[in-house]
Amino acid sequence: MHKTLIDITNAATILKLLGDKTRLTMVKILDSHDCCVCEFVEIFKTSQPAISQHLRKLKDLGIVKETRRGQWIIYSLNKESEYYPLVQNILQHLPSQDFKLQELEKQGLRISCE
């Protein structure tokens, strides 16, 4: 099986970053659906700056990328990242978090960014 070896210092940095429940859940959600900031704000019931700061860290390491769509900024997993294989491997061990998006849809909050 192909495995890109990752320098242990960089690997520790990535794992530390993913070692936060909010960020780990974000990444798991992004694994199946792109999302904008406002959706995460609803999902995690925390402040918008807190969400932006988490996304910034993920973006700084190249784990996620952003695309502007009008006034919204859509985040997605960066599949070109050298860390993507590791991230994918980790995510396989986690249960789907899609129910969080489904709750949003029930409340009609997901549509806001589409």
Add this chain to the structure above:
Amino acid sequence: MHKTLIDITNAATILKLLGDKTRLTMVKILDSHDCCVCEFVEIFKTSQPAISQHLRKLKDLGIVKETRRGQWIIYSLNKESEYYPLVQNILQHLPSQDFKLQELEKQGLRISCE
């Protein structure tokens, strides 16, 4: 492929624990060789309490286990851990750290615990 799903809160805890260069390197080394505390002290060139504290955290989560052998306590990976498959998966992405043990042997320091 069998994957044991890990609750996302526990997964974040595990990843945070592995998100430290010293602990991650320890676990990678333990993946191929059992080690005692004094070896880690030499390898990481840090204090004995610092090493003991790292091992304590890994032990508390069940990632490593210990066996006393005379005055030494030998640490090894706990392959029965529910987190072992995840840990294994992560370690596959890391380059071998055996060279650190080999350096010890050159200095005749590894033999001390055998």
Add this chain to the structure above:
DNA sequence: TTATTATATAAGTGAATCGTTATATAAATT
């Protein structure tokens, strides 16, 4: 039994981390 060696624990300190509030920027709407 005393000293030595290996390891663990406790307490304290400085740095890193995460959330908050306040403010800035940028696009869309009026």
Add this chain to the structure above:
DNA sequence: AATTTATATAACGATTCACTTATATAATAA
């Protein structure tokens, strides 16, 4: 042009974390 909506950044406080020094425990050797 002014307002609103979405997002980012800055500054600060509380908590967490990893290390240090000092001390405790436990096995071995003298």
